[in-house]
Amino acid sequence: MIRKVLIANRGEIALRVIRACKELGIKTVSVHSIADENSLHRHFSDEDVCIGEAPSSDSYLNIPRIMAAAEITGADAIHPGYGFLSERAKFAEACDENGITFIGPTKDIIDKMGDKSSARENMAKAGVPIIPGTEILKDKDEALVAARRIKFPVILKATAGGGGRGMRICENEAELLKNFDIASNEALVAFGNSGVYMEKYIRNPHHIEVQILGDKHGKVLHIGERDCSIQRKHQKLIEETPSPFIDERIRKKIREAAVRGAEEMGYFGAGTMEFLVDDNGEEFYFIEMNTRIQVEHTISEMITGIDLVKMQIRVADGEAIPFDQKDIVFRGHSIECRINAEDPANGFIPNPGRITGYHIPQGLGVRVDSHCYMDYSIPSNYDSMIGKLITWGNDRTEAIERMRRSLAEFTIEGVKTTIPFHLRVMDEKSFLDGNYHTGFLESFKF
């Protein structure tokens, strides 16, 4: 039985895990870098250990130091939170080798789902739709055959590329024939490798993910989907559940596909299957799985009453999930706004500093997950998150209204925050209509 959990993380998620442990009667150990000397998480835990200098490589990413902290405190389990080492198979392995329960899936599952090609292969086996694509294309003729199979529009991508470079969208055969040579040459010049492959191009995609919960006895459930389409450079800004975009037929299919995929992997713990849904809301495709708790797990908790972090710990301890899919009741609507110390009027530039005024919104259906407090200095070494503001309402309208009210009430002085941005979004027509995609920010004027 797990008696003491070391939380290998910081900030709001460390507090989140500490709270879950306290409610389970489990002792807690936190770790912190010297930059986090005044961080709340170290004062809420039963014990805490300073593990290194500010850089993450010396502290929160330093496996030997974290394992040493577990050893000297007698921690018998480690919760990795999100980010940092949470999807590092080597960390899960280090825990295994030292007889410490890793609160997450196995090293093998992390490896398999972390490798894009292997993840796609495994999901295809489970009958989960993946983005139709090819291996490296030999020539234009092969590209044409592939495009006819996949159906236009398609996108040519450099196999050695990344960061959006070396990509060419083709709407028809004429464009494909023209772009194939251009794409190959560009790839050779930019990356030293002329190889290109093809994928179906999903126009105006909607990012919809499904929360999965599995146990070590073979049970896998879904805890609903989340719409996370409002993003900036692939960082989510606002999440909501249920998705206002997909209809009930697709909602059911996407949830079932996620469960199938997780069952295929023998998944246990909390995880999230991420999908892209096309602009017609008819087709959906698996993109990746995150084998950890997510930032936005909160909204799934709000509409189901299920404490996902507690369930992670209980599952890791070998307990069976004490309910079935049919027992989960989805009630109401929940929205999360990530409040960051960034200046939305200035390209969202990070704005760390000392908080000189702090008042969090309260009232029915309002939740704030934050590690900040009055006089706290946000360090510049880590992410710029101040906290998460979550609202719940009986329906979407109420959740939005409550979010509007809460954002207006949320007072943070001393640093610039993204609150003004969120307030504007709450009045934006496409958001209110529930019809926004991942390109939302490109047309949003702030």
Add this chain to the structure above:
Amino acid sequence: MDTKKLGALLKAVDGSGVRHILIETKSAKVRILRATGAPGKRDSAATVMAAPHLALTKSASPAATSSMVRPATTVAEKNDIVSTHVGFFSRFNPKTKKQYFKLRDVVKVGDVVGVVRAMHIDQEIVAEKSGKIVTFLVEEGQPVEYGQPTIRLE
């Protein structure tokens, strides 16, 4: 816990640079932390939530106490050699079993003064200062955290 004595202690350190006090007895554990390091800044301390500043917890048992790290009960002074690792401190060379240095020995910059053992690996603590050892601040085998003062020099 005698609250009058606690109050007297708080008064005594008010105005000093002390930011973190830990008092431990058989039945209780009290940790007091200032929100800011600036001496005499009562206003800023008062505005921070009470919970993180005063945590009164009861030890479940003596066994629980012995497994806990009580880091930084000693405030580092400028001539202290601090640990640059996390683990169990030892003054003894693991190969020769001899003590690296004893009280009143003179340490030079670059000397290995101890090891920190964790996960079956010994990592050396190397002196970054020179001086005569006046006291060992941690016991043999005591858990230490990064930055914890281990040896005091004069």
